[in-house]
Amino acid sequence: MFTKKQLLTKGLFSVAPHMFSVIPFGIVCGAIGIELGFNPILVYAMSIIIFGGASQIVFLQLLSGGASALIAVTSVGVINSRHLLYGAVLSEYLEKLSFIKKLLISYIVVDQGFAESNKFFQKNKNEPHLHYHLIGTGGTLWICWQLATLSGIILGSFVPEQLGLKFAVPLTFIAIVVQDLKKIDHVIVMITCGLSSLLFFDAPFKSYIIISPIIALFVAALVLRLKK
Amino acid sequence: MTWLTIIIAGIITYFTRMTMVALVDRDLLGERVKAVLAYVPSAVFPAIIFPGIFINDYGTFIEINDPKIFGAIVAILVGYFSRNVIATILSGLSSYWVIIFLL
Numbered sequence: 638m639f640t641k642k643q644l645l646t647k648g649l650f651s652v653a654p655h656m657f658s659v660i661p662f663g664i665v666c667g668a669i670g671i672e673l674g675f676n677p678i679l680v681y682a683m684s685i686i687i688f689g690g691a692s693q694i695v696f697l698q699l700l701s702g703g704a705s706a707l708i709a710v711t712s713v714g715v716i717n718s719r720h721l722l723y724g725a726v727l728s729e730y731l732e733k734l735s736f737i738k739k740l741l742i743s744y745i746v747v748d749q750g751f752a753e754s755n756k757f758f759q760k761n762k763n764e765p766h767l768h769y770h771l772i773g774t775g776g777t778l779w780i781c782w783q784l785a786t787l788s789g790i791i792l793g794s795f796v797p798e799q800l801g802l803k804f805a806v807p808l809t810f811i812a813i814v815v816q817d818l819k820k821i822d823h824v825i826v827m828i829t830c831g832l833s834s835l836l837f838f839d840a841p842f843k844s845y846i847i848i849s850p851i852i853a854l855f856v857a858a859l860v861l862r863l864k865k
Numbered sequence: 866m867t868w869l870t871i872i873i874a875g876i877i878t879y880f881t882r883m884t885m886v887a888l889v890d891r892d893l894l895g896e897r898v899k900a901v902l903a904y905v906p907s908a909v910f911p912a913i914i915f916p917g918i919f920i921n922d923y924g925t926f927i928e929i930n931d932p933k934i935f936g937a938i939v940a941i942l943v944g945y946f947s948r949n950v951i952a953t954i955l956s957g958l959s960s961y962w963v964i965i966f967l968l
Binding site: 710720726744800804853 | 866868869871875879881882883884885887891900901906907908909910911915918919920922924933936937940941944945949950955957965
């Protein structure tokens with residue numbers, strides 16, 4: 638049994654290695670906003686109000702490219718709709734929380750935090766206070782994201798584009814799923830998702846990011862049925 | 866105007882995070898759905914990984930000899946055997962940089 642403090646610390650540290658990707662990406666994200674000519678306060682406010690890396694970049698790129706507010710908002714919604722899946726997975730571990738606590742903790746559910754907390758939850762299903770782990774992972778991500786985007790805004794055009802820092806993003810997710818390559822069912826699901834994302838990349842509103850997981854989950858259901 | 870748009874985008878994003886956690890009763894999901902949900906990481910993250918490697922900033926496919934493919938292969942191998950997140954990220958980035966800056 639872990640204490641609340643132990644769970645919080647475990648969460649804070651378990652996601653820390655991903656900061657080697659999150660911080661460069663946050664810097665790029667802030668720098669792009671400034672490069673596109675947006676007000677620095679506005680660019681930074683997005684990190685608090687939206688708090689979702691890829692969607693923040695797409696939002697600013699769309700607006701600066703002359704897209705309507707409706708298109709920009711829709712795209713953000715579609716890109717971030719993957720959180721619905723994270724929530725569905727996490728709800729099992731958070732169901733005992735009060736409604737208010739559920740409302741508060743939802744704000745810090747992000748990709749890497751979900752991934753690391755979910756791995757921990759699967760191994761420690763019966764722990765009480767599991768949500769402290771999620772507060773830990775979300776906390777590290779939130780603080781680093783704020784500092785990184787802020788640095789990007791300050792550095793602006795000093796961030797060398799040739800470094801290709803955005804490449805750190807696929808790498809952090811490779812680190813998350815790479816051990817599942819040992820399981821053939823997971824490999825099938827991953828390849829389905831990956832190929833679908835390339836196939837539907839040009840679908841409107843960046844919807845490949847939710848279309849391909851849905852296709853992959855259907856394949857997962859099929860695989861589960863065949864396994865029986 | 867842009868401020869209002871950001872706030873609306875933020876509220877929508879918050880709803881994507883909150884809906885399943887706070888509004889949907891877990892008991893509504895059957896055992897089969899729960900079993901499928903165990904695949905969520907494998908079903909979602911490749912949609913970020915694949916385009917991040919194979920599609921460039923202009924939305925077109927990269928060439929087969931693109932350094933990002935090499936970087937990704939190195940990262941997968943290092944990640945698989947080291948089980949270390951930092952090693953995975955840094956090996957991928959540095960092998961990518963070696964190719965673009967030194968070769």
